[in-house]
Amino acid sequence: MVPMNDTSHAASDRADVLREHGLRATAGRVAALAYIDRHPHVTASDVYQGLRQELPSTSPQAVHNIVQDLHTRGLLRRTDLPDSSGAQYETRTGDNHHHVQCVVCGRVEDVDCVVGHSPCLTPSDDHGMRVFAADVTFRGICRTCEQDRADQPV
Template sequence: MDRTGGSRSATDRAADLRAGGLRATAGRVAALAYIDEHPHVSASDVYQALREELPSTSPQAVHNIVQDLHQRGMLRRTDLPGSAGARYETRTGDNHHHVQCVVCGRVEDVDCVVGHAPCLTPSDSHDMRVFVTDVTFRGICRSCEQTEPVHAAE
């Protein structure tokens, strides 16, 4: 399922949750909306964004929400090098990759580099059927490079 686009209504998100076998709680609907509009965020980022709107929520409740949504295929979880925790996004169902700035940590989507999923084939699959390849390109964004030059060897 690809759930991109911040124009989805709370009613649409609630229907998605129910279709995924989950109750449409205010926390789940709000978390989906926030992650839809702010891809590649951590559970902590979601908590910080929602705590005014949902003052009774807790960091653990938000962690449980993103885990539930990930387990139901409604969120994609990505563990990026140098990140304090997993990042979540609503873009699911494809085999896209990421590019990450090593200075500011900004993360952007990169469509599959070549061919069909998975984009890369291992030299030895050890008798496993490979169905996804996670690739993270790491570099430096223009904004960071202007203020803090980083050499390619780093």
């Protein structure tokens, strides 16, 4: 399978990946994958806004359906972050990376697992469950926002 987070892939490669996952390679799905490859951590609304010119006949509901289908088939990772305007999607799947989020501007970046093997964390009590993933969101202030705050008069 072609890793989807390599932005050099052509539309035909994305179409092949969609078919490998049991989905028809529609223009909307191919365009959504390409857009999310280039803009990780976006909401369905962001994707819609980014594709409106390329696909003028698409609708917000169609894009919501597309990202849900891609997520269900494992082509997108969905993350629900605090203080976000909605679920965010990215094409980096199949690993157990985490995220860091600026509490001021909302910027989100990937954080690779820092120690051990996935899921990177061991719960104090797993309640009899086999744990296969751990979602961690580090929250802080990015340098740009911190500098902007320092530059503002008191």
